[in-house]
Amino acid sequence: MDYEMKLPITLKPFDWAAFILSLAIFIAFTLFGWKQGGNITYLLIESQDGSALYALSEDRTVTVKGPVGESIIQISEGEASFIYSDCADELCVQSGAISGPGEWAACLPNRVIISTRGGESEVLDAHVF
Amino acid sequence: MPMFSEKQINRIAMLGALSLFLSTVEYLFPRPIPFMRLGLANIPVILCLDLLPSEKGRESVLPTLAYFLLILLKVLGQGIINGTMASYVFLFSLAGSFASGVMMYLAWRFLKRNITFVGISILGALISNMAQIILSIAFIFGSTAWRILPLFLGIGLVSGCIMGIFAQRFSEKSLWWNKMRDIK
Incomplete structure (x- = not known):
C-alpha cells in the first residue's frame, strides 16, 4: 500500500x-x-435609545436598556466591557474588554453595540441620553 | 396535481431532518469564539444541489423548487433549536440563508465545471454574512455594524471551507448519498 x-x-x-x-x-x-x-479615546455605546460617547479615561458603569432587558457596560482603566446583560448566552460578556482601534463588542439580542472611537478627528454627532 | 412526487417529498424530508439534527449538534458545540458558527446545518443544503436539474430537459431527482423549500426547512429548524423563532434574528437568518442559497445555486448552475462545493460553500458564507450585515445596518445597529463584518467574514471563510470540503468529499465518496442520487 x-x-x-x-x-x-x-x-x-x-x-x-x-x-x-x-x-x-x-x-x-x-x-x-x-x-x-487612530488614537482611541472614546467609547461609543449604541442601543435602541440612541447612541452616546463616553471618554475611556474616566472609569464608570453605564446601564442601557434594550428589547430583552438591561445591559451593563463597565469602563475601567481605558478598557470597556460588558459585565452583565439580560440575554440568554451572554456572548457579549465573554467577548471581553475592548480598547484598541476597530474593536467592538455587542449584545445582539439586546441590540447594544459598543465600539472604540478615535480622538479629535472624529465628528461628534452622537447625543447623550 | 401534487407539486412533488412521494419519492421527492421523502428526500426533501430526509434532508430537512438531517439539517434539523445538525442544527442540534451545532447548538451543543461549545463556541471557542463568541458568535462563531460552523454552519453544519448548511451541509444538506449544499448537498441538495447534487440532486437538482443541471441542464434543461435533463431528468433530475429533485426540482429546483425543492432546494429552496429545503432552505426554508433549515431556517425553521435553526429557529426552533436556537430559540430565535420569534425574534428579529430569525428574519436575519431567513434573509441570509436565502441570499446565500440563491448565490450557491447560481454558482453551481453556471460554474459547475470549474467549481466544487468548496467554492460554492465559501461564496454562500460570504453572501450570507454580507446580507445580514446590510440588514443590521439598515434596521438595527446603524453603521457601527460594519465593524462586526471582519470577524464574521473571517469565521465564514474558515467554516465555509471546512463545510465545503466535507460536502465535496461526502458527495464523492458516500454510498448512501450515491443512492440518494439515483433517479429511480
Missing part, C-alpha cells in the same frame, strides 16, 4: 477565485476598521 500526501479533494479554478475574493473582502474590511481607529 502506498500512502500519498495529497489534498482530500481536487480544487477547481473558481474555488480559488471564491477563496481569494472572500479573503480580499475580509482584509479590506479589517483594514477599514483599523484605519478608522
Whole structure:
C-alpha cells in the first residue's frame, strides 16, 4: 500500500477565485476598521435609545436598556466591557474588554453595540441620553 | 396535481431532518469564539444541489423548487433549536440563508465545471454574512455594524471551507448519498 500526501479533494479554478475574493473582502474590511481607529479615546455605546460617547479615561458603569432587558457596560482603566446583560448566552460578556482601534463588542439580542472611537478627528454627532 | 412526487417529498424530508439534527449538534458545540458558527446545518443544503436539474430537459431527482423549500426547512429548524423563532434574528437568518442559497445555486448552475462545493460553500458564507450585515445596518445597529463584518467574514471563510470540503468529499465518496442520487 502506498500512502500519498495529497489534498482530500481536487480544487477547481473558481474555488480559488471564491477563496481569494472572500479573503480580499475580509482584509479590506479589517483594514477599514483599523484605519478608522487612530488614537482611541472614546467609547461609543449604541442601543435602541440612541447612541452616546463616553471618554475611556474616566472609569464608570453605564446601564442601557434594550428589547430583552438591561445591559451593563463597565469602563475601567481605558478598557470597556460588558459585565452583565439580560440575554440568554451572554456572548457579549465573554467577548471581553475592548480598547484598541476597530474593536467592538455587542449584545445582539439586546441590540447594544459598543465600539472604540478615535480622538479629535472624529465628528461628534452622537447625543447623550 | 401534487407539486412533488412521494419519492421527492421523502428526500426533501430526509434532508430537512438531517439539517434539523445538525442544527442540534451545532447548538451543543461549545463556541471557542463568541458568535462563531460552523454552519453544519448548511451541509444538506449544499448537498441538495447534487440532486437538482443541471441542464434543461435533463431528468433530475429533485426540482429546483425543492432546494429552496429545503432552505426554508433549515431556517425553521435553526429557529426552533436556537430559540430565535420569534425574534428579529430569525428574519436575519431567513434573509441570509436565502441570499446565500440563491448565490450557491447560481454558482453551481453556471460554474459547475470549474467549481466544487468548496467554492460554492465559501461564496454562500460570504453572501450570507454580507446580507445580514446590510440588514443590521439598515434596521438595527446603524453603521457601527460594519465593524462586526471582519470577524464574521473571517469565521465564514474558515467554516465555509471546512463545510465545503466535507460536502465535496461526502458527495464523492458516500454510498448512501450515491443512492440518494439515483433517479429511480
